[in-house]
Amino acid sequence: MLDIKYLRENLAEAEKRLASRGGAIDLSRFKLLDEKRRELLKEAEALKEKRNSVSLEIGKLKKSVSGSMEGKEAGEMLAEMQGVSARIKSLDELIAGAEKELNDFLLFIPNTPHASVPTGNDANDNVPVRLWGEPAKFSYPPLEHTELGGALGIIDTERAGKLSGARFSLLKGAGARLERALISFMLDLHTAKHGYTEVLPPFMVKAEMLVGTGQLPKFEEDLFKIEGWPSYLIPTAEVPVTNIHRDEILEEDALPVCYAAYTPCFRKEAGSYGKDVKGLIRQHQFNKVELVKFSTPEKSYDELEKLTSDAEEVLKQLNLPYRVMALCTGDMGFSSAKTYDIEVWLPGQGKYREISSCSNFEDFQARRAGIRYRPKGGKPKFVHTLNGSGLAVGRTLVAILENFQQEDGSVIVPDILRPYMGGMERIKRG
RNA sequence: GGAGAGGUGGCCGAGCGGUCGAAGGCAGCUGCCUGCUAAGCAGUUGUAGGGGUAACACUCUACCGGGGGUUCGAAUCCCCCCCUCUCCGCCA
Numbered sequence: 001m002l003d004i005k006y007l008r009e010n011l012a013e014a015e016k017r018l019a020s021r022g023g024a025i026d027l028s029r030f031k032l033l034d035e036k037r038r039e040l041l042k043e044a045e046a047l048k049e050k051r052n053s054v055s056l057e058i059g060k061l062k063k064s065v066s067g068s069m070e071g072k073e074a075g076e077m078l079a080e081m082q083g084v085s086a087r088i089k090s091l092d093e094l095i096a097g098a099e100k101e102l103n104d105f106l107l108f109i110p111n112t113p114h115a116s117v118p119t120g121n122d123a124n125d126n127v128p129v130r131l132w133g134e135p136a137k138f139s140y141p142p143l144e145h146t147e148l149g150g151a152l153g154i155i156d157t158e159r160a161g162k163l164s165g166a167r168f169s170l171l172k173g174a175g176a177r178l179e180r181a182l183i184s185f186m187l188d189l190h191t192a193k194h195g196y197t198e199v200l201p202p203f204m205v206k207a208e209m210l211v212g213t214g215q216l217p218k219f220e221e222d223l224f225k226i227e228g229w230p231s232y233l234i235p236t237a238e239v240p241v242t243n244i245h246r247d248e249i250l251e252e253d254a255l256p257v258c259y260a261a262y263t264p265c266f267r268k269e270a271g272s273y274g275k276d277v278k279g280l281i282r283q284h285q286f287n288k289v290e291l292v293k294f295s296t297p298e299k300s301y302d303e304l305e306k307l308t309s310d311a312e313e314v315l316k317q318l319n320l321p322y323r324v325m326a327l328c329t330g331d332m333g334f335s336s337a338k339t340y341d342i343e344v345w346l347p348g349q350g351k352y353r354e355i356s357s358c359s360n361f362e363d364f365q366a367r368r369a370g371i372r373y374r375p376k377g378g379k380p381k382f383v384h385t386l387n388g389s390g391l392a393v394g395r396t397l398v399a400i401l402e403n404f405q406q407e408d409g410s411v412i413v414p415d416i417l418r419p420y421m422g423g424m425e426r427i428k429r430g
Numbered sequence: 431g432g433a434g435a436g437g438u439g440g441c442c443g444a445g446c447g448g449u450c451g452a453a454g455g456c457a458g459c460u461g462c463c464u465g466c467u468a469a470g471c472a473g474u475u476g477u478a479g480g481g482g483u484a485a486c487a488c489u490c491u492a493c494c495g496g497g498g499g500u501u502c503g504a505a506u507c508c509c510c511c512c513c514u515c516u517c518c519g520c521c522a
Contacts, residue, residue: 041480045491052491055503059448081502249440249477377459380477 001106001367008034017112020119020329029105037098044091051084107211108218111364113329114301114338120328126341127328132312133321135345136403143409144348145401146279149175151409152429155280166277167269167284169394174427178400178413179287181420182393183262186289186314190390194310196260196291201240203263204231209243212369214335214361221270224284233266237290238387243369245294249380250373256303257294260390262287280394281353287393293386296373297363300384301338304360308340311356311390318414320399321345323352337362340388344395348402355395358388 007014011027018025058077118127149155154175160168171179190196210216210232215223224233234240241261250257265288276282291310295303308324315322327339336359343352363382366372372380404412411427418425 038480041491045480048491051502056448058502063448078502085502 001364002109002112003363003367004034004106014112018110020113021110021332022121022330025109027109030102033098033102033105037095037102040091040095040098044088044095047084047088047091051081051088054081054084104217107368110334111337111361113332114360114362116301117332117338118326118328119330121330122328123331125328126325126331129324129326129340131321131323132316133319133345135321135347138347140407142347142402143405144279145346145398148348148401148405148409148411149279152411152427154178154427157279164284167282169280169283174421174424175397177421177424178397178417178427179393181417182396183287183289184420185317185417186390186393187260187262189314189317190260190289190291190310194258194260194313196258196310199241199244199259199261201234201237201244201261201263203234203240203266204229205234205240205243206231209239209246209369212243212246213239213365214333214368215239218334222268224266224268234263235267236265237261237263237288238292241290241292242365242371242385242387245369245371245383247370248372250294250371250383252296252373252375255294255296255373255383256299259292260289261292262289264288280398283394286395289390289393291358291388291390294371294373294383295386296375297381297384300360300362300386303384304338304340304358304386307386307388307390308342308358311342311358311388314391314396315342315344315355317416318396318400320396320403322355333357333359335359335361335364337364342389342391344399346399346402347405353395355399356389356391359386361385361387 002014007027007030011031015025015027018027054077058081118125120126146155146157150157152174154171154173156170156172160170163170187198191198204226207216207230210223215235223235226232240263241259244259245257264285266285269282269284272282280286291307293303293307312322312324322342322344325341325343327336327341332339339357339359341354342356342358344355345351346353362384365385366382371383371385373383374380400414401411404414406412406426409429413421413424413426
Protein backbone atom coordinates (compact mmCIF):
# COMPACT_ATOMS: atom_id res chain seq x y z
CA MET A 1 0.00 0.00 0.00
CA LEU A 2 1.21 3.46 -0.83
CA ASP A 3 1.72 6.13 1.81
CA ILE A 4 -1.37 8.29 2.20
CA LYS A 5 0.67 11.35 3.05
CA TYR A 6 2.85 10.86 0.00
CA LEU A 7 -0.25 10.59 -2.18
CA ARG A 8 -1.83 13.70 -0.69
CA GLU A 9 1.19 15.78 -1.55
CA ASN A 10 2.35 14.15 -4.77
CA LEU A 11 -0.72 12.85 -6.51
CA ALA A 12 0.33 13.78 -10.04
CA GLU A 13 3.80 12.33 -9.59
CA ALA A 14 2.37 9.11 -8.16
CA GLU A 15 0.04 8.76 -11.11
CA LYS A 16 2.91 9.22 -13.51
CA ARG A 17 5.07 6.64 -11.79
CA LEU A 18 2.25 4.13 -11.68
CA ALA A 19 1.47 4.72 -15.34
CA SER A 20 4.95 3.47 -16.24
CA ARG A 21 3.75 0.01 -15.26
CA GLY A 22 1.31 0.16 -18.15
CA GLY A 23 -2.39 0.89 -17.85
CA ALA A 24 -2.98 4.30 -16.34
CA ILE A 25 -4.43 4.45 -12.85
CA ASP A 26 -6.77 7.27 -11.96
CA LEU A 27 -6.04 8.49 -8.46
CA SER A 28 -8.61 11.29 -8.39
CA ARG A 29 -10.85 8.99 -6.39
CA PHE A 30 -8.20 8.91 -3.70
CA LYS A 31 -8.39 12.66 -3.26
CA LEU A 32 -12.15 12.52 -3.01
CA LEU A 33 -12.22 9.73 -0.45
CA ASP A 34 -9.40 11.19 1.61
CA GLU A 35 -11.03 14.59 1.86
CA LYS A 36 -14.38 13.11 2.72
CA ARG A 37 -12.84 11.09 5.50
CA ARG A 38 -11.03 14.02 7.01
CA GLU A 39 -14.11 16.21 6.96
CA LEU A 40 -16.12 13.62 8.85
CA LEU A 41 -13.26 13.10 11.27
CA LYS A 42 -13.08 16.76 12.13
CA GLU A 43 -16.77 16.97 12.91
CA ALA A 44 -16.81 13.79 14.97
CA GLU A 45 -13.74 14.72 16.98
CA ALA A 46 -15.10 18.13 17.82
CA LEU A 47 -18.28 16.52 19.13
CA LYS A 48 -16.34 13.96 21.10
CA GLU A 49 -14.34 16.70 22.71
CA LYS A 50 -17.60 18.32 23.76
CA ARG A 51 -19.01 15.07 25.03
CA ASN A 52 -15.90 14.43 27.11
CA SER A 53 -15.85 17.84 28.75
CA VAL A 54 -19.58 18.01 29.41
CA SER A 55 -19.64 14.50 30.81
CA LEU A 56 -16.97 15.58 33.22
CA GLU A 57 -19.12 18.53 34.29
CA ILE A 58 -22.13 16.32 34.82
CA GLY A 59 -20.10 14.05 37.00
CA LYS A 60 -18.93 16.95 39.12
CA LEU A 61 -22.43 18.39 39.47
CA LYS A 62 -23.84 15.08 40.52
CA LYS A 63 -21.19 14.67 43.13
CA SER A 64 -21.52 18.10 44.64
CA VAL A 65 -24.37 17.09 46.82
CA SER A 66 -25.56 20.68 47.00
CA GLY A 67 -28.83 21.97 45.75
CA SER A 68 -31.38 21.09 43.15
CA MET A 69 -30.11 23.94 40.94
CA GLU A 70 -27.21 21.79 39.83
CA GLY A 71 -29.44 18.81 39.55
CA LYS A 72 -31.70 20.66 37.16
CA GLU A 73 -28.79 21.97 35.18
CA ALA A 74 -27.40 18.49 34.89
CA GLY A 75 -30.72 17.29 33.63
CA GLU A 76 -30.63 19.76 30.76
CA MET A 77 -27.12 18.81 29.85
CA LEU A 78 -28.08 15.19 29.91
CA ALA A 79 -30.79 15.77 27.37
CA GLU A 80 -28.45 17.69 25.11
CA MET A 81 -25.78 15.05 25.36
CA GLN A 82 -28.16 12.36 24.28
CA GLY A 83 -28.44 14.16 20.97
CA VAL A 84 -24.70 14.66 20.73
CA SER A 85 -24.04 10.99 21.39
CA ALA A 86 -26.50 9.95 18.73
CA ARG A 87 -24.82 12.24 16.21
CA ILE A 88 -21.39 10.87 17.15
CA LYS A 89 -22.61 7.38 16.61
CA SER A 90 -23.85 8.04 13.13
CA LEU A 91 -20.68 9.99 12.27
CA ASP A 92 -18.53 7.13 13.47
CA GLU A 93 -20.39 4.83 11.15
CA LEU A 94 -19.84 7.19 8.24
CA ILE A 95 -16.16 7.43 9.08
CA ALA A 96 -15.79 3.67 9.23
CA GLY A 97 -17.45 3.46 5.83
CA ALA A 98 -15.22 6.15 4.36
CA GLU A 99 -12.11 4.51 5.74
CA LYS A 100 -13.08 1.17 4.34
CA GLU A 101 -13.71 2.71 0.94
CA LEU A 102 -10.37 4.46 0.97
CA ASN A 103 -8.59 1.34 2.13
CA ASP A 104 -10.28 -0.90 -0.39
CA PHE A 105 -9.26 1.50 -3.11
CA LEU A 106 -5.63 1.69 -2.03
CA LEU A 107 -5.28 -2.08 -1.66
CA PHE A 108 -5.69 -2.40 -5.42
CA ILE A 109 -3.01 0.17 -6.27
CA PRO A 110 0.38 -1.41 -7.10
CA ASN A 111 3.72 -0.18 -5.81
CA THR A 112 5.57 2.65 -7.51
CA PRO A 113 8.71 1.51 -9.38
CA HIS A 114 12.11 2.64 -8.14
CA ALA A 115 13.89 5.28 -10.22
CA SER A 116 16.52 2.76 -11.35
CA VAL A 117 13.95 0.43 -12.94
CA PRO A 118 14.08 0.44 -16.76
CA THR A 119 10.90 1.65 -18.40
CA GLY A 120 9.19 -0.86 -20.63
CA ASN A 121 6.02 -2.71 -21.50
CA ASP A 122 6.74 -6.40 -21.09
CA ALA A 123 9.39 -9.08 -20.72
CA ASN A 124 10.96 -8.03 -24.02
CA ASP A 125 12.04 -4.76 -22.42
CA ASN A 126 13.83 -6.36 -19.49
CA VAL A 127 17.50 -5.46 -19.33
CA PRO A 128 20.33 -8.02 -19.02
CA VAL A 129 22.55 -7.16 -16.07
CA ARG A 130 25.12 -9.94 -16.15
CA LEU A 131 25.85 -13.32 -17.59
CA TRP A 132 27.61 -16.19 -15.84
CA GLY A 133 28.90 -19.49 -17.13
CA GLU A 134 29.22 -21.04 -20.52
CA PRO A 135 26.42 -23.22 -21.90
CA ALA A 136 27.80 -26.70 -22.60
CA LYS A 137 28.23 -27.87 -26.18
CA PHE A 138 26.49 -31.08 -27.09
CA SER A 139 27.43 -33.44 -29.90
CA TYR A 140 23.74 -34.30 -30.27
CA PRO A 141 20.49 -32.37 -29.84
CA PRO A 142 20.15 -32.13 -26.05
CA LEU A 143 16.99 -33.63 -24.61
CA GLU A 144 14.42 -31.92 -22.46
CA HIS A 145 14.09 -32.94 -18.84
CA THR A 146 10.76 -34.66 -19.49
CA GLU A 147 12.37 -37.14 -21.85
CA LEU A 148 15.43 -37.57 -19.68
CA GLY A 149 13.43 -37.98 -16.49
CA GLY A 150 10.98 -40.38 -18.11
CA ALA A 151 13.72 -42.57 -19.56
CA LEU A 152 15.63 -42.63 -16.28
CA GLY A 153 12.46 -43.56 -14.42
CA ILE A 154 12.81 -40.67 -11.98
CA ILE A 155 9.87 -38.52 -13.16
CA ASP A 156 6.50 -40.27 -13.52
CA THR A 157 4.15 -37.83 -15.20
CA GLU A 158 1.42 -40.34 -15.98
CA ARG A 159 0.91 -41.52 -12.47
CA ALA A 160 1.11 -37.95 -11.18
CA GLY A 161 -1.80 -37.22 -13.49
CA LYS A 162 -3.65 -40.23 -12.19
CA LEU A 163 -3.19 -39.05 -8.64
CA SER A 164 -3.78 -35.35 -8.94
CA GLY A 165 -4.33 -34.23 -12.51
CA ALA A 166 -2.31 -32.01 -14.77
CA ARG A 167 0.57 -29.91 -13.47
CA PHE A 168 1.56 -32.26 -10.70
CA SER A 169 4.61 -34.44 -10.55
CA LEU A 170 5.74 -37.68 -9.00
CA LEU A 171 9.46 -38.06 -8.44
CA LYS A 172 11.00 -41.44 -7.79
CA GLY A 173 14.29 -42.88 -6.72
CA ALA A 174 17.22 -40.63 -7.56
CA GLY A 175 14.78 -37.96 -8.71
CA ALA A 176 13.12 -37.71 -5.33
CA ARG A 177 16.50 -37.86 -3.66
CA LEU A 178 17.85 -35.11 -5.89
CA GLU A 179 14.95 -32.82 -5.00
CA ARG A 180 15.59 -33.42 -1.31
CA ALA A 181 19.33 -32.96 -1.77
CA LEU A 182 18.78 -29.61 -3.44
CA ILE A 183 16.60 -28.37 -0.60
CA SER A 184 19.22 -29.34 1.99
CA PHE A 185 22.07 -27.95 -0.05
CA MET A 186 20.37 -24.59 -0.57
CA LEU A 187 19.39 -24.22 3.07
CA ASP A 188 22.87 -25.18 4.23
CA LEU A 189 24.47 -22.68 1.88
CA HIS A 190 22.26 -19.77 2.91
CA THR A 191 22.41 -20.45 6.62
CA ALA A 192 26.08 -21.36 6.94
CA LYS A 193 27.62 -19.03 4.33
CA HIS A 194 25.15 -16.19 3.87
CA GLY A 195 23.95 -15.72 7.43
CA TYR A 196 20.24 -16.45 7.06
CA THR A 197 18.24 -18.01 9.86
CA GLU A 198 16.36 -21.10 8.79
CA VAL A 199 12.63 -21.13 9.43
CA LEU A 200 9.98 -23.71 8.66
CA PRO A 201 6.63 -21.90 8.57
CA PRO A 202 3.06 -23.16 8.25
CA PHE A 203 1.92 -23.93 4.72
CA MET A 204 -1.54 -22.51 5.31
CA VAL A 205 -2.20 -18.90 6.24
CA LYS A 206 -5.06 -16.59 7.08
CA ALA A 207 -6.32 -14.18 4.43
CA GLU A 208 -4.85 -11.16 6.24
CA MET A 209 -1.36 -12.48 5.67
CA LEU A 210 -1.97 -12.56 1.94
CA VAL A 211 -3.26 -9.01 2.09
CA GLY A 212 -0.07 -8.11 3.91
CA THR A 213 2.23 -9.31 1.16
CA GLY A 214 -0.07 -8.16 -1.64
CA GLN A 215 -1.53 -11.36 -3.12
CA LEU A 216 -4.96 -10.34 -1.84
CA PRO A 217 -7.34 -8.79 -2.56
CA LYS A 218 -6.36 -8.48 -6.20
CA PHE A 219 -5.08 -11.96 -7.07
CA GLU A 220 -7.52 -14.28 -5.36
CA GLU A 221 -7.93 -16.36 -8.52
CA ASP A 222 -4.31 -17.56 -8.31
CA LEU A 223 -4.73 -19.01 -4.84
CA PHE A 224 -6.03 -22.27 -3.45
CA LYS A 225 -8.60 -21.49 -0.79
CA ILE A 226 -9.40 -24.25 1.64
CA GLU A 227 -13.10 -24.93 1.67
CA GLY A 228 -14.78 -24.76 5.04
CA TRP A 229 -11.66 -23.30 6.58
CA PRO A 230 -10.50 -19.68 6.77
CA SER A 231 -7.10 -20.36 5.22
CA TYR A 232 -5.28 -20.50 1.93
CA LEU A 233 -2.42 -22.71 0.81
CA ILE A 234 0.65 -20.52 0.52
CA PRO A 235 1.70 -19.57 -3.03
CA THR A 236 5.22 -18.86 -1.74
CA ALA A 237 7.07 -18.85 1.59
CA GLU A 238 7.21 -15.09 1.25
CA VAL A 239 3.72 -14.94 2.73
CA PRO A 240 4.19 -16.67 6.09
CA VAL A 241 7.81 -15.58 6.49
CA THR A 242 7.28 -11.88 5.78
CA ASN A 243 4.31 -11.88 8.13
CA ILE A 244 6.37 -13.35 10.96
CA HIS A 245 6.96 -9.80 12.13
CA ARG A 246 3.50 -8.46 11.34
CA ASP A 247 2.41 -5.77 13.81
CA GLU A 248 5.82 -5.67 15.43
CA ILE A 249 8.39 -2.97 16.03
CA LEU A 250 11.89 -4.31 15.47
CA GLU A 251 15.02 -2.82 16.99
CA GLU A 252 17.22 -1.07 14.47
CA ASP A 253 20.24 -3.03 15.72
CA ALA A 254 18.50 -6.27 14.85
CA LEU A 255 18.29 -5.32 11.16
CA PRO A 256 18.68 -6.72 8.66
CA VAL A 257 16.71 -9.77 9.74
CA CYS A 258 17.32 -12.55 7.22
CA TYR A 259 15.34 -15.76 6.92
CA ALA A 260 15.68 -18.75 4.64
CA ALA A 261 12.72 -21.08 4.38
CA TYR A 262 11.91 -24.22 2.50
CA THR A 263 8.24 -24.67 1.66
CA PRO A 264 6.08 -26.15 -1.01
CA CYS A 265 4.16 -23.54 -3.01
CA PHE A 266 0.64 -23.91 -4.34
CA ARG A 267 -0.63 -21.94 -7.30
CA LYS A 268 -3.66 -22.25 -9.51
CA GLU A 269 -1.76 -20.89 -12.51
CA ALA A 270 -5.02 -19.46 -13.76
CA GLY A 271 -4.57 -17.92 -17.17
CA SER A 272 -1.49 -19.92 -18.07
CA TYR A 273 -3.31 -22.58 -20.04
CA GLY A 274 -1.12 -23.94 -22.78
CA LYS A 275 2.08 -22.57 -21.21
CA ASP A 276 4.72 -25.10 -20.17
CA VAL A 277 2.19 -27.90 -20.13
CA LYS A 278 4.89 -30.55 -20.16
CA GLY A 279 7.22 -31.28 -17.32
CA LEU A 280 8.15 -29.67 -14.08
CA ILE A 281 8.45 -26.06 -15.17
CA ARG A 282 4.96 -24.94 -14.19
CA GLN A 283 3.22 -26.92 -11.46
CA HIS A 284 0.34 -26.42 -9.08
CA GLN A 285 2.65 -27.58 -6.33
CA PHE A 286 6.39 -27.04 -6.29
CA ASN A 287 9.18 -26.71 -3.79
CA LYS A 288 11.11 -23.55 -3.20
CA VAL A 289 13.74 -22.25 -0.83
CA GLU A 290 12.93 -18.63 -0.21
CA LEU A 291 15.08 -15.81 1.14
CA VAL A 292 13.36 -13.00 3.05
CA LYS A 293 14.89 -9.85 4.50
CA PHE A 294 13.75 -6.98 6.67
CA SER A 295 15.93 -3.92 6.22
CA THR A 296 16.16 -0.24 7.02
CA PRO A 297 15.11 2.00 4.12
CA GLU A 298 18.66 3.29 3.79
CA LYS A 299 20.17 -0.13 3.17
CA SER A 300 17.44 -1.97 1.32
CA TYR A 301 18.90 -1.58 -2.17
CA ASP A 302 22.27 -2.85 -1.00
CA GLU A 303 20.44 -5.74 0.58
CA LEU A 304 18.68 -6.45 -2.71
CA GLU A 305 22.05 -6.76 -4.46
CA LYS A 306 23.30 -9.10 -1.74
CA LEU A 307 20.16 -11.18 -1.76
CA THR A 308 20.37 -11.57 -5.52
CA SER A 309 23.98 -12.63 -5.35
CA ASP A 310 23.14 -15.09 -2.56
CA ALA A 311 20.66 -16.72 -4.92
CA GLU A 312 23.17 -16.66 -7.78
CA GLU A 313 25.68 -18.44 -5.58
CA VAL A 314 23.50 -21.54 -5.67
CA LEU A 315 23.80 -21.70 -9.44
CA LYS A 316 27.50 -21.00 -9.35
CA GLN A 317 28.13 -23.84 -6.94
CA LEU A 318 26.06 -26.14 -9.11
CA ASN A 319 27.92 -24.86 -12.16
CA LEU A 320 24.74 -23.94 -13.99
CA PRO A 321 24.99 -21.06 -16.51
CA TYR A 322 22.61 -18.18 -15.90
CA ARG A 323 21.90 -14.55 -16.55
CA VAL A 324 20.43 -11.80 -14.39
CA MET A 325 17.73 -9.55 -15.80
CA ALA A 326 16.47 -6.25 -14.41
CA LEU A 327 12.73 -6.35 -14.88
CA CYS A 328 11.23 -3.33 -16.60
CA THR A 329 8.37 -1.29 -15.16
CA GLY A 330 5.78 -3.17 -17.19
CA ASP A 331 6.92 -6.65 -16.18
CA MET A 332 7.24 -6.24 -12.42
CA GLY A 333 4.95 -7.79 -9.85
CA PHE A 334 2.22 -5.83 -8.09
CA SER A 335 4.04 -5.22 -4.80
CA SER A 336 7.57 -4.77 -6.07
CA ALA A 337 9.55 -1.55 -6.40
CA LYS A 338 12.44 -3.30 -8.13
CA THR A 339 13.01 -6.87 -9.27
CA TYR A 340 15.87 -8.92 -10.67
CA ASP A 341 15.07 -12.22 -12.29
CA ILE A 342 17.70 -14.92 -12.44
CA GLU A 343 17.34 -17.12 -15.50
CA VAL A 344 19.08 -20.46 -15.81
CA TRP A 345 20.19 -21.92 -19.11
CA LEU A 346 18.10 -24.91 -20.24
CA PRO A 347 19.80 -26.71 -23.15
CA GLY A 348 16.73 -28.83 -23.88
CA GLN A 349 14.66 -25.73 -24.55
CA GLY A 350 17.63 -23.75 -25.83
CA LYS A 351 16.77 -20.76 -23.69
CA TYR A 352 17.16 -19.07 -20.36
CA ARG A 353 14.26 -19.65 -17.98
CA GLU A 354 13.36 -17.87 -14.76
CA ILE A 355 14.56 -19.73 -11.68
CA SER A 356 14.52 -16.91 -9.15
CA SER A 357 12.90 -13.54 -8.71
CA CYS A 358 14.46 -11.13 -6.22
CA SER A 359 12.56 -8.03 -5.19
CA ASN A 360 12.66 -5.01 -2.95
CA PHE A 361 9.16 -4.05 -1.88
CA GLU A 362 10.34 -1.03 0.05
CA ASP A 363 7.64 -0.20 2.62
CA PHE A 364 4.73 -1.41 0.47
CA GLN A 365 4.25 -4.71 2.27
CA ALA A 366 5.43 -3.35 5.62
CA ARG A 367 2.65 -0.77 5.57
CA ARG A 368 0.04 -3.41 4.78
CA ALA A 369 1.36 -5.80 7.41
CA GLY A 370 2.36 -3.23 10.05
CA ILE A 371 6.04 -4.17 10.19
CA ARG A 372 8.11 -1.39 11.68
CA TYR A 373 11.44 -0.68 13.31
CA ARG A 374 12.58 1.95 15.75
CA PRO A 375 15.35 4.19 14.43
CA LYS A 376 17.76 4.99 17.24
CA GLY A 377 15.99 7.46 19.50
CA GLY A 378 13.23 8.11 16.98
CA LYS A 379 9.65 7.29 16.11
CA PRO A 380 8.85 3.91 14.60
CA LYS A 381 9.12 3.70 10.81
CA PHE A 382 8.14 1.02 8.33
CA VAL A 383 10.88 -1.41 7.40
CA HIS A 384 11.68 -2.36 3.85
CA THR A 385 10.94 -5.98 2.97
CA LEU A 386 12.73 -8.03 0.35
CA ASN A 387 12.58 -11.55 -0.89
CA GLY A 388 13.83 -13.84 -3.58
CA SER A 389 13.89 -17.48 -4.50
CA GLY A 390 17.04 -19.17 -3.50
CA LEU A 391 16.00 -21.13 -5.61
CA ALA A 392 12.96 -22.75 -7.15
CA VAL A 393 13.86 -26.37 -6.48
CA GLY A 394 11.93 -28.11 -9.28
CA ARG A 395 13.38 -25.84 -11.91
CA THR A 396 16.86 -26.38 -10.51
CA LEU A 397 16.33 -30.10 -10.86
CA VAL A 398 15.26 -29.52 -14.45
CA ALA A 399 18.39 -27.48 -15.09
CA ILE A 400 20.62 -30.19 -13.66
CA LEU A 401 19.06 -32.88 -15.80
CA GLU A 402 19.30 -30.84 -18.97
CA ASN A 403 22.74 -29.32 -18.44
CA PHE A 404 24.50 -32.41 -17.19
CA GLN A 405 22.90 -34.99 -19.44
CA GLN A 406 25.16 -37.42 -21.22
CA GLU A 407 24.81 -38.99 -24.62
CA ASP A 408 23.89 -42.33 -23.03
CA GLY A 409 20.94 -40.71 -21.24
CA SER A 410 22.55 -40.61 -17.81
CA VAL A 411 23.02 -37.43 -15.82
CA ILE A 412 26.14 -36.39 -13.92
CA VAL A 413 25.48 -35.27 -10.35
CA PRO A 414 27.19 -31.93 -9.56
CA ASP A 415 30.09 -32.36 -7.12
CA ILE A 416 28.58 -30.19 -4.46
CA LEU A 417 25.46 -32.35 -4.30
CA ARG A 418 27.16 -35.73 -4.04
CA PRO A 419 27.41 -35.72 -0.25
CA TYR A 420 23.66 -35.13 -0.18
CA MET A 421 23.13 -38.00 -2.63
CA GLY A 422 24.93 -40.65 -0.65
CA GLY A 423 27.95 -40.21 -2.86
CA MET A 424 26.06 -40.81 -6.12
CA GLU A 425 28.03 -39.47 -9.08
CA ARG A 426 25.70 -40.25 -11.89
CA ILE A 427 22.01 -40.92 -12.30
CA LYS A 428 21.55 -43.95 -14.49
CA ARG A 429 18.62 -45.96 -15.69
CA GLY A 430 17.40 -48.59 -13.24
C1' G B 431 -14.56 -33.33 22.71
C1' G B 432 -15.29 -32.42 28.57
C1' A B 433 -13.92 -29.20 33.13
C1' G B 434 -11.67 -24.82 34.93
C1' A B 435 -8.47 -20.07 34.76
C1' G B 436 -7.12 -15.85 32.27
C1' G B 437 -6.22 -11.93 28.29
C1' U B 438 -4.42 -4.23 30.88
C1' G B 439 1.54 0.02 28.53
C1' G B 440 8.60 -3.10 26.54
C1' C B 441 7.81 -6.75 30.75
C1' C B 442 5.40 -7.87 35.72
C1' G B 443 1.04 -6.20 37.92
C1' A B 444 -3.16 -2.92 40.28
C1' G B 445 -7.75 -0.87 38.91
C1' C B 446 -13.96 -3.17 38.72
C1' G B 447 -19.06 3.34 36.20
C1' G B 448 -16.68 9.77 36.29
C1' U B 449 -10.79 13.09 38.71
C1' C B 450 -7.63 6.46 34.29
C1' G B 451 -3.47 6.82 29.03
C1' A B 452 -4.29 4.12 33.19
C1' A B 453 -1.23 3.10 40.60
C1' G B 454 3.17 0.37 41.84
C1' G B 455 7.50 -2.38 40.37
C1' C B 456 11.16 -3.75 36.65
C1' A B 457 13.62 -2.29 32.28
C1' G B 458 15.01 2.25 29.38
C1' C B 459 16.44 7.43 28.96
C1' U B 460 18.14 12.36 31.38
C1' G B 461 20.33 14.90 35.28
C1' C B 462 22.48 14.91 40.41
C1' C B 463 25.46 12.45 43.83
C1' U B 464 29.33 8.84 45.29
C1' G B 465 36.72 8.53 43.11
C1' C B 466 36.53 3.06 41.49
C1' U B 467 31.10 -2.30 37.13
C1' A B 468 27.04 -1.20 42.47
C1' A B 469 23.68 1.62 45.30
C1' G B 470 20.93 6.28 46.15
C1' C B 471 17.97 10.85 44.73
C1' A B 472 15.00 13.71 41.11
C1' G B 473 12.78 13.89 36.41
C1' U B 474 11.34 11.35 32.08
C1' U B 475 9.74 7.21 28.78
C1' G B 476 3.37 4.11 24.39
C1' U B 477 0.98 3.86 19.37
C1' A B 478 -2.08 5.76 15.59
C1' G B 479 -5.08 9.51 13.36
C1' G B 480 -6.79 14.81 12.91
C1' G B 481 -5.59 20.17 13.52
C1' G B 482 -1.25 23.19 13.78
C1' U B 483 4.18 24.47 12.44
C1' A B 484 9.31 25.78 7.66
C1' A B 485 10.32 22.11 11.26
C1' C B 486 9.54 21.88 16.59
C1' A B 487 6.15 23.40 20.27
C1' C B 488 1.22 22.93 21.07
C1' U B 489 -3.67 20.78 20.84
C1' C B 490 -7.73 17.32 19.98
C1' U B 491 -9.47 12.22 19.17
C1' A B 492 -8.93 7.04 19.58
C1' C B 493 -6.63 2.68 21.71
C1' C B 494 -6.83 -1.69 28.50
C1' G B 495 -7.73 -9.39 23.17
C1' G B 496 -11.73 -8.32 18.85
C1' G B 497 -16.85 -6.82 17.76
C1' G B 498 -21.66 -5.14 19.42
C1' G B 499 -24.85 -3.09 23.54
C1' U B 500 -26.35 -0.14 28.14
C1' U B 501 -25.06 5.06 29.84
C1' C B 502 -24.47 12.03 29.71
C1' G B 503 -19.90 9.13 30.66
C1' A B 504 -16.95 2.15 30.37
C1' A B 505 -10.51 -0.78 31.19
C1' U B 506 -14.62 -1.13 34.67
C1' C B 507 -21.72 -3.45 33.57
C1' C B 508 -24.27 -6.86 29.57
C1' C B 509 -23.99 -10.04 24.90
C1' C B 510 -21.16 -12.53 20.97
C1' C B 511 -16.44 -14.06 19.09
C1' C B 512 -11.09 -15.05 19.23
C1' C B 513 -6.72 -16.46 21.72
C1' U B 514 -3.63 -18.43 25.76
C1' C B 515 -2.87 -21.62 30.03
C1' U B 516 -4.09 -26.04 33.39
C1' C B 517 -6.52 -30.89 34.02
C1' C B 518 -9.14 -35.17 31.53
C1' G B 519 -10.15 -37.80 26.88
C1' C B 520 -8.56 -38.70 21.77
C1' C B 521 -4.68 -38.54 18.24
C1' A B 522 0.30 -37.92 14.15
